Amino acid sequence: MEKYIQPFVDVCQNVFRDFIGSELITERPYFVDKNDPHDWDVSAVIGLTGEARGAVVISMKETLALKLTGKLTGSTHTSLDDEVVDAIGEIINIIAGNAKRGLEESFRLVISLPTIIRGKGHTIMWPNEQARIICIPFKIFDNETFCLSVAIDASSGA
Amino acid sequence: MFESIKKFFMNVMTSGRSDETADEARLDSIVRYILLNSLIFIGGAFLFGFAFQNLASGEMAQSLVDFGMGMMAVLAFFVLRTNVPFTASGLLTVVPFMILCAFFAWSGGAQGSGVLWSYSFPMMAIFLLGMRNGTVLSLLLFVIFSLAVFIPGFSARTYPLLFAFRASGVYILVLACTLVYEQTKVAKDRWVSKLTRQLKAERDEIAAMKDNLNVGLFLINTAYEIQPQYSHALEKILDETDLQGHNFLDLLANSIQQKERETLMDYFTMVFNRSYDAQMLEDINPLHQFTYLSVSGGEQKTLRCTFAPITRDSGEVFVLGTVSDQTFEVALQKQLSEEEGKRNEEMRALFEVIHVEPRVLHDFIEDAEYEFDRINAILKDNDRSAQSVMVDIYQSVHAIKSNAVILGLDSFSTKLHALEDEIKTLREKADISFEEVLHITVELDKLMRIKDSFKDLIDKILSFNVGENRMKEEQVLVQTLERVIEKASSDLGKKAALTVKIDPLAIEHGPRRVIKEILMQLVRNAVYHGIEYPEGRLSVGKNEEGKIRLNIELQGAKIVISLTDDGRGLDFKAIRAKAVEMRLIAASGELEDKNALTQILFMPGFSTATEADMYAGRGIGLNLVRERIKEVRGSIKLQTEEGKGTLFKIYIPVEISISSGSQTA
Numbered sequence: 001m002e003k004y005i006q007p008f009v010d011v012c013q014n015v016f017r018d019f020i021g022s023e024l025i026t027e028r029p030y031f032v033d034k035n036d037p038h039d040w041d042v043s044a045v046i047g048l049t050g051e052a053r054g055a056v057v058i059s060m061k062e063t064l065a066l067k068l069t070g071k072l073t074g075s076t077h078t079s080l081d082d083e084v085v086d087a088i089g090e091i092i093n094i095i096a097g098n099a100k101r102g103l104e105e106s107f108r109l110v111i112s113l114p115t116i117i118r119g120k121g122h123t124i125m126w127p128n129e130q131a132r133i134i135c136i137p138f139k140i141f142d143n144e145t146f147c148l149s150v151a152i153d154a155s156s157g158a
Numbered sequence: 159m160f161e162s163i164k165k166f167f168m169n170v171m172t173s174g175r176s177d178e179t180a181d182e183a184r185l186d187s188i189v190r191y192i193l194l195n196s197l198i199f200i201g202g203a204f205l206f207g208f209a210f211q212n213l214a215s216g217e218m219a220q221s222l223v224d225f226g227m228g229m230m231a232v233l234a235f236f237v238l239r240t241n242v243p244f245t246a247s248g249l250l251t252v253v254p255f256m257i258l259c260a261f262f263a264w265s266g267g268a269q270g271s272g273v274l275w276s277y278s279f280p281m282m283a284i285f286l287l288g289m290r291n292g293t294v295l296s297l298l299l300f301v302i303f304s305l306a307v308f309i310p311g312f313s314a315r316t317y318p319l320l321f322a323f324r325a326s327g328v329y330i331l332v333l334a335c336t337l338v339y340e341q342t343k344v345a346k347d348r349w350v351s352k353l354t355r356q357l358k359a360e361r362d363e364i365a366a367m368k369d370n371l372n373v374g375l376f377l378i379n380t381a382y383e384i385q386p387q388y389s390h391a392l393e394k395i396l397d398e399t400d401l402q403g404h405n406f407l408d409l410l411a412n413s414i415q416q417k418e419r420e421t422l423m424d425y426f427t428m429v430f431n432r433s434y435d436a437q438m439l440e441d442i443n444p445l446h447q448f449t450y451l452s453v454s455g456g457e458q459k460t461l462r463c464t465f466a467p468i469t470r471d472s473g474e475v476f477v478l479g480t481v482s483d484q485t486f487e488v489a490l491q492k493q494l495s496e497e498e499g500k501r502n503e504e505m506r507a508l509f510e511v512i513h514v515e516p517r518v519l520h521d522f523i524e525d526a527e528y529e530f531d532r533i534n535a536i537l538k539d540n541d542r543s544a545q546s547v548m549v550d551i552y553q554s555v556h557a558i559k560s561n562a563v564i565l566g567l568d569s570f571s572t573k574l575h576a577l578e579d580e581i582k583t584l585r586e587k588a589d590i591s592f593e594e595v596l597h598i599t600v601e602l603d604k605l606m607r608i609k610d611s612f613k614d615l616i617d618k619i620l621s622f623n624v625g626e627n628r629m630k631e632e633q634v635l636v637q638t639l640e641r642v643i644e645k646a647s648s649d650l651g652k653k654a655a656l657t658v659k660i661d662p663l664a665i666e667h668g669p670r671r672v673i674k675e676i677l678m679q680l681v682r683n684a685v686y687h688g689i690e691y692p693e694g695r696l697s698v699g700k701n702e703e704g705k706i707r708l709n710i711e712l713q714g715a716k717i718v719i720s721l722t723d724d725g726r727g728l729d730f731k732a733i734r735a736k737a738v739e740m741r742l743i744a745a746s747g748e749l750e751d752k753n754a755l756t757q758i759l760f761m762p763g764f765s766t767a768t769e770a771d772m773y774a775g776r777g778i779g780l781n782l783v784r785e786r787i788k789e790v791r792g793s794i795k796l797q798t799e800e801g802k803g804t805l806f807k808i809y810i811p812v813e814i815s816i817s818s819g820s821q822t823a
Contacts, residue, residue: 006596028540028547028592028595029537029599031530031537131610
């Protein structure tokens with residue numbers, strides 16, 4: 001299963017290095033109960049289907065979303081307005097696009113277009129049955145974090 | 159220099175057709191071109207020569223005719239170079255040549271040798287213009303020729319009659335021979351072209367089969383060289399092009415090792431030998447199935463080869479080889495056997511799980527969940543080094559594994575053991591990468607999913623059991639008690655509610671019927687004697703609804719039932735009065751001994767209620783309770799506080815209840 005997760009981690013690091021100009025620090029992955037409340041403000045959902053099924057979700061807080069938008073567009077924002085969501089959507093598109101290239105070539109997988117969810121305390125209904133998701137935390141700009149959450153069921157082998 | 163002159167010469171002679179591929183079938187027509195061009199040059203030269211000669215001798219008309227003929231030949235030369243049919247320029251050349259021959263025959267030439275030119279004409283005409291046109295022109299010349307040799311005065315020279323006969327006879331002979339030769343040639347050409355067509359059709363058919371075959375088919379000679387006629391699929395399967403002349407063994411350079419190559423060479427020697435039967439060759443075929451990697455890299459494939467010897471007419475022996483791509487089949491087969499293995503393992507795991515006592519398994523799952531939670535907490539703790547995290551995770555995984563081993567969950571413990579080993583090696587590594595941690599996380603997730611499946615299973619088993627037996631009994635008991643309270647309180651105009659806390663296992667091990675009977679009695683008593691009327695309760699500051707609490711639990715080998723109410727407590731005055739009235743105690747003695755009064759409560763026939771009804775006053779109440787408890791060798795305790803309520807505590811030993819046979823666990 002890590003063969004489906006690792007590409008996302010690599011792509012995140014590359015995209016943040018190339019487009020934001022910051023190195024990501026990848027921290028230790030852990031498990032999260034999918035019904036546990038969280039305090040992310042923006043999430044992007046990328047669906048996977050094929051030999052493995054599930055979703056990969058990238059979640060962050062408002063402060064980081066604003067900083068990233070600033071880095072990308074040069075403009076300053078104070079709230080999660082449409083432009084911020086667009087900017088975040090753009091980063092996620094690049095991540096999904098790069099991951100798509102690697103994953104769809106190597107595995108029988110299809111990756112969906114990312115969907116962006118905005119709002120405090122939003123809940124994600126994961127497509128999988130099991131109660132846990134694996135969360136990979138990233139550290140950026142010294143004190144900001146975001147999280148790559150993964151719930152994948154491998155149908156064959158893995 | 160010489161080359162270009164030769165090229166120019168060939169171009170002129172063949173009218174520019176020499177560059178085309180020198181196919182044998184075309185050679186025939188090239189020869190015709192060369193002949194026609196030669197004729198144009200020779201004939202043209204003669205004609206122009208005569209034209210100038212005649213011009214010099216003042217014979218203008220003659221000169222003009224010669225010149226015109228010469229120009230026709232020149233025209234033929236150019237026409238021949240265009241796409242106009244060959245016959246056109248053939249006519250343009252042959253007709254002037256005919257006229258030239260006729261002129262020579264007519265003029266007689268030196269010593270009458272002019273007639274000799276005519277003998278070449280039938281061959282020329284028939285060869286260049288074909289049977290019909292050639293024959294017509296040849297006969298035309300023959301007429302002029304005959305007139306010239308036979309009719310004196312027609313020609314410039316007079317021929318003797320015998321000479322005329324011989325000359326015309328030879329001409330006819332030449333014509334006849336030419337016709338026979340041409341006829342034979344035409345027949346042969348027709349036969350050859352029919353054969354060619356047939357062969358071509360066959361070749362096309364074979365080529366179509368060869369190209370559409372999805373098996374690589376090829377011949378190799380004794381030097382292992384691939385012969386030119388191999389099937390199209392071979393290139394595709396081997397990921398190589400232009401295989402003709404390639405050494406077959408070299409193509410496998412990336413796929414087989416030197417030693418295998420030697421084995422293969424020995425094998426081919428046996429195949430070339432022709433002395434072994436096909437089955438045996440197939441049995442020892444080293445390339446029966448092998449992993450192929452093209453010399454130029456690319457994807458790995460699983461290929462299957464077969465070899466058979468064939469002998470050509472020349473006596474040369476070749477090996478006919480077939481190659482087919484088995485990658486997909488092999489992958490499918492592997493997947494199938496993997497799936498089967500997985501199913502078998504799941505089946506075995508299921509058997510292991512259902513062999514464990516559900517309660518024990520339940521405990522195991524709880525313990526495992528505790529350890530998994532601990533692991534997750536460790537993972538989340540960013541202050542710890544990866545190494546110390548691994549040390550702690552190892553302990554947790556080990557703990558789960560030990561429990562799994564005790565329960566005989568072999569397949570689960572094997573997996574735990576494998577992960578334990580992986581963590582063990584990581585534990586000693588100074589530098590643990592993210593990939594390694596992610597791997598451990600993913601493996602943990604897999605184990606947790608197995609644990610989840612156990613949990614699902616145990617829930618199903620429990621709910622199955624519960625649904626059929628215990629759950630219902632428990633509910634039946636509670637519902638019965640509730641009904642008792644409801645009836646009693648509505649009869650008396652009181653208000654009371656029951657709250658229960660029942661350990662299902664206690665009921666499972668208890669004498670169900672006895673417990674039910676006792677409790678019905680005690681609950682009824684509580685409503686009747688304990689709980690006050692609503693107004694009374696309100697006046698002492700209590701809630702108008704009386705509370706009855708039932709608690710059944712398992713304490714070691716005993717079932718402990720406690721029943722409390724928040725009523726008025728035992729009315730010792732009334733008890734004493736009644737006891738005195740019933741002469742159960744002396745009027746003056748034991749008045750203050752509450753223990754003794756309590757004992758009286760359990761005496762047969764004792765009741766404080768003034769009237770007997772369905773629920774109380776029959777005098778069997780607490781006595782019945784005592785009897786029942788005695789039956790199951792239990793004991794009962796009573797605690798009461800005036801105004802606050804009463805507590806009954808009943809102890810029933812588990813062993814007795816089981817041997818009583820009223821409940822089978």
